[in-house]
Amino acid sequence: MSPKRHATATDVARLAGVSQSAVSRAFTPGASIAEETRLRVAEAARQLGYRPNAIARSLTTRRSRIIGVAASYLQNHFYPDVLEALSRGLQARGYQMLLFMPDAGRHADPQLQEVLAWRVDALILASTTLSSELADQCQAAGIPVLLFNRTSRAPSVSSVTGENLRGGRLIAEFLVTGGHRRLGFLAGIENSSTSRDRERGFCGWLEEHGHRPPLREVGLYRFDEASAAARRLLARPDRPDAIFCGNDHMATAVAEVARHEFGLRIPRDLSLVGFDDTGPARWPSFSLTSFSQPVQPMVDATVALVCEMIENPAAPTRHEVVRGELVVRGSARMPTEGCVSLAEQLVWRPAVVDAAG
């Protein structure tokens, strides 16, 4: 069969014996229309399988009710979780989600342009790789931009992040109190705000308390890079006795290398702490101690903020920081005698398969 043309409002109007305007009203909640007319239209629409054309509607209303979402590297389980929550959140508010995955580097630009061509009502950038100049440009072009799990150097772009700084500090304190003395830090993407803040928190606390800076490697937030970095770190004569990994995804890579290539036991020979508290890191096999970035609250904040920005474009920039906590599992040696203030900030989660879902 040929691609049969969709029924239009005019078709419905003809069948229902009303004007095309009436059809439009019948599908506009709160429009002034007689109940009887509405029913007649509804019936005609049903017969014809009519659905208002969102494209035509958007052309006149100048609001697409589409939100562009940029993501990259879904291997890190944090992002699929975010995507799922985001999809439901936006859907619930009547928005559609146009997903795109920018290529690394400058090639992202044409892709972004394609998305902008759809006159998206807003842009959510959950991609570490997309340059922040791009964000600024969009912002300047008058479209609301929201950075997710990152910030821009220019503080003019709104953002939703976790407590990167506090997380980094707390982990430093936790590890030092736990008796570790040769610390390591595995950075993510070096010029990402997220990795920088976590590192600043971690090293800041160490410095303030008179400890040596940690050994340092870069894992680019990727599994394979993190594995390679772990090999370098663990092969050193002064191998660290604890590593703070920039996220859980890298931490699992380090755990794999440590156990299966170096024969190390965790946490006996090596303590590991991650960031995010997502995915396989919660499974008993890894039982990773990790500073959490709670997906649902972060997404809720994002959806609320983005809707606000759309409704009030003049609203001031906001930087939401969603509270996290240090979730203590089994991958890092515990402080035996903790200071109280530290203990109060920890959450103890024994490994249970059920909780892994």
Next chain:
Amino acid sequence: MSPKRHATATDVARLAGVSQSAVSRAFTPGASIAEETRLRVAEAARQLGYRPNAIARSLTTRRSRIIGVAASYLQNHFYPDVLEALSRGLQARGYQMLLFMPDAGRHADPQLQEVLAWRVDALILASTTLSSELADQCQAAGIPVLLFNRTSRAPSVSSVTGENLRGGRLIAEFLVTGGHRRLGFLAGIENSSTSRDRERGFCGWLEEHGHRPPLREVGLYRFDEASAAARRLLARPDRPDAIFCGNDHMATAVAEVARHEFGLRIPRDLSLVGFDDTGPARWPSFSLTSFSQPVQPMVDATVALVCEMIENPAAPTRHEVVRGELVVRGSARMPTEGCVSLAEQLVWRPAVVDAAG
């Protein structure tokens, strides 16, 4: 600053001193326009920051160049991988991707309608939960529908799947040849074609070769359900010595339960085989033997097929089956003396952290 209006083709035309039609042509590859005019328009467009409005374009051309993609349950690492590849594949062909995650059950309908309102050029359903009647309806409404990793009962809807039947059979042969005698099968979603086919292959081979049917549990393709199913299965007095799990995601759940709750060693006390060959299942900790569903080939086939369906709506239904192979790692006891035909179908992959990426 107020949400400044985007420049339109008319604005550009005025500045360039040409007609609005000329502007349109300047942005239409292959349109008949003088090179000099094109340049003048390009310059004016640049000055004004003009980008053709995709919404207006779609309204007249009646092609949106948007493809609706339904996914559900991104916890299973297979799907994020698919999404990433799909995004790049569609992008490369000039399509945008409108992603939605149908709620389980009937509530999916209004969401689908929203997507259809955008007059998507095609629909890719990679969601196990979306009912196949919905697929039929869309198909009947004249929009190309492609089922990914599933089929519909009515064979009129095109699909791309892995070798579910052959995979199931091969795994049965592999396990029996490996000396296992008390087999278990962990089903996914019971009325999904994928789970049914894998089970049919598995049980079919067993029956044909005079073996008892396996013990059976249902894991709904979910981590927590699979964990619960594993507990039931492993607590039995006649506990299976090998379990074929409907996918890798469930297999990792079973491995966790088996090791950490039942103290079983894999594969000494229990052999495990999965399906998909993705994600954490490839990590040394799991080193899962699994029948592969190669993401890139499956996505390539999907993109090619969907484009074909768009260009030629009259094209006949097609059911692409992408070849997979039994990837042998360490989670299942190997046949000591294999029959040659079986051995030829196996691929041996020792656990290496590098390969896990």
Next chain:
DNA sequence: TTGAAAGCGGTACCAT
């Protein structure tokens, strides 16, 4: 090659 003009399928304002 170019410009004028007729839609595409709606929304919203205007009288009635």
Next chain:
DNA sequence: ATGGTACCGCTTTCAA
């Protein structure tokens, strides 16, 4: 409450 009508921003004939 209803119908008529002027757009929304573009593509695509049709003449010139």
